[in-house]
Amino acid sequence: MISYEHFILDNGLKVYVHQDNSTPFAAVNIVYNVGSRDEEEHKTGFAHLFEHLMFGGSKNIPSYDTPLQKVGGENNAFTSPDITNYYITLPAVNLETAFWLESDRMMALSFDQKVLDVQQKVVIEEFKQRYLNQPYGDVWLKLRPLAYKTHPYKWATIGKEISHIENAVMDDVRGFFYNHYLPNNANLVVAGNVTVEQVKQLCKKWFEPIPAGNVVKKNLPIEGIQTASRFLETEAEVPLDAIYKVYHTQGRHDKGFNATDLVSDILGRSKSSRLYKLVMENQIFNSVNAYVTASLDPGLMVIQGNLNQGVSIEEGDAAIQDVLDDFLKNPVSEEELTKVKNQAESTLVFSEVELLNRAMNLAFAANAGNVEYANQESSRIQAVTTDEIAQYATKTLTKDNCSTMYYRAKK
Template sequence: MIRYEQFVLTNGLKVYVHEDSSTPMAAVNILYNVGSRDEDPNRTGFAHLFEHLMFGGSQHIPVYDEPLQKVGGENNAFTSPDITNYYITLPAANLETAFWLESDRMLSLSFDPQVLQVQQKVVIEEFKQRYLNQPYGDVWLRLRPLAYQHHPYQWATIGKDISHIEDATLDDVKQFFFKHYLPNNAVMVVAGNVTVEQVKQLCKKWFEPIEAGNPYVRDLIQEPIQTEARFLETSADVPLNVLYKVYHMPGRFDENYYKADLLADVLGRGKSSRLYQQLLKGNRLFSQVSAHNTGSLDPGLLVVSGSLNAGVSLEEADAAVDSILQELVAAPVPEEELLKVKNQAEATLAFSEVELLNRAMNLAYAANAGNADWVNQEADRIQAVTPDDVQQMAQQLLTKQNSSTMYYRAKA
């Protein structure tokens, strides 16, 4: 249970406070309601570029890291298709330093042309190293547009093409910033050895003077229901053939999400899963095989993937995977098997709330999605799933017409 109090500043910034006097630390997490799904299809990769630019100096603070390090703080950030998240941990006694730093870059970045050039080079190099020059690095550059043909989940957070970052101008960057990096488009969570009154006073001092911008109204093209199987084959200089199969599934806070999530766990979570037991330990078709879901806010993907053993054809492996999927379509999961994956899921949830920063992040994520209380309802939702629920979800999701399959062949 993550206990919290909340309030909203006059400029629309939503603030949540989680008091925990058992620690000498504090966490300040600011989630901006912008991810790669909010980008122009011809200017992708901007949300991720901003993850870098936000550390390149703000209006009154030329160097972000230095003053934070002086007070014993650490920081980082991450970008996803749905959000961009910035966080600081530091001794609670130095909390105001975090407010000073975060409020200044919410007010405005420095928009130094040299900083933009440096960070463009950093992101371009990351694109090359992680996505183009690494074995299997381009998997999601290929799978996303196969599975999503309308929704902006069709491109990765790094972007569609290097040229979108190379060609970004200072004006492009300013427009993106003042459209999305606004107090009324953000959620702030302050957690740790703090008080609600203390946070209110610091918010009034540092954040409330920042003017609200025009409200960002998200109006994305939704992905139609897939009506036919999709297939892609590619090859590269990689060690092993790999099979990928993805199926559209409910979004992260949909009422049916955990039915699909537990279905994925039964299929491919750990060494007791069906895929592992039958295709790695049993028939030895794969050297590695698993299933998971993307957990995105809009309808996401249930992903089955595996590296094949030498001498096994992709067609044979695909047929073997499909046979296991159809077992879940045909019969309910035994109670004992479902209970095991429920306990695993609940344990993961409990461990995620041990760390102060994780609690702050989880609270911010649920609040941004629409209801902060969701963060405390997940264990009950996991336990409420029945074997019939899992079978019905399998029947709904694991169909040919809902599938996108990719054969990634190793060049001979």
């Protein structure tokens, strides 16, 4: 259980304090309720571009990293389809430095054309290196629009195409900032060797003067039910043929999510999983695994594998389908379910050893609408039954609900 206390500032910023006096450090995590799903289809990649711009200086602080490094702090950020997350870890005695830095860029980001020019080049280079010039790097650029036809999950966080980043202008940047980077569109978690009263005073000093804004109401299109299988074939200079099969599933906090997540664990989490036998016993795959995307809106279960030399993708596809057919036909035993439950819970428990992870878990849950989600995960995992495993496996792993991509290695 992650203990916390909660209060809301007059400007709508929601604040959570997790006190842990066993450490000399503090973590400050701010999650903004904006991700790539909030972009327009002809202007994608903005949430990720903005993550970069937030480190380009603000009104009173031209260099974000320098003062933080002077007090022994570290920082980073990441963007997903659902959120943009910023975090700092530093000695707790220097906590106010984090408040000063984060509040200044929330209040008054530096809209400097030189910074925009530089960060556009950085993001474009990242797009090329990680997605276009890396083996299998473009998989999700192709898989997302295959699986999603309506919902903005159909483009990757990096963006749909490079030109959207190249064509970004300062007016676009200002508009994005004032629509989304608002105190009443954010959740702040402060964790570590701090007190609630200390955090309240720092919040009143640094964050409360920032005015609330008009948060853009989310009106995201709903993805329709997939009623027929989809297929895509591509090729590139990659080491091995690969196959990707994706199935529509529930959102992260929807009913049945944990059961579906455990289905993916039974199929492909560990060396004792069903699909792993195709690696060790049948030697069809060089590697194979299964997982769920765990997005806030309905996501995907993914089965992916790289074929061994001399094995065709068609053989690999048929072998995966044999495993799925057997899984749907034969009930999961209590012993097998208990094993994957324990694996999932141990991952959760070990992750919460880290102070920053606890802060993030609270922030993500609060952003999803209920901070208690962070403390309910273990009980939700343990509550899953074998009947639910069968129910959601049958619902998810149908051929009509599947999008398949064959990724062939150029000969």
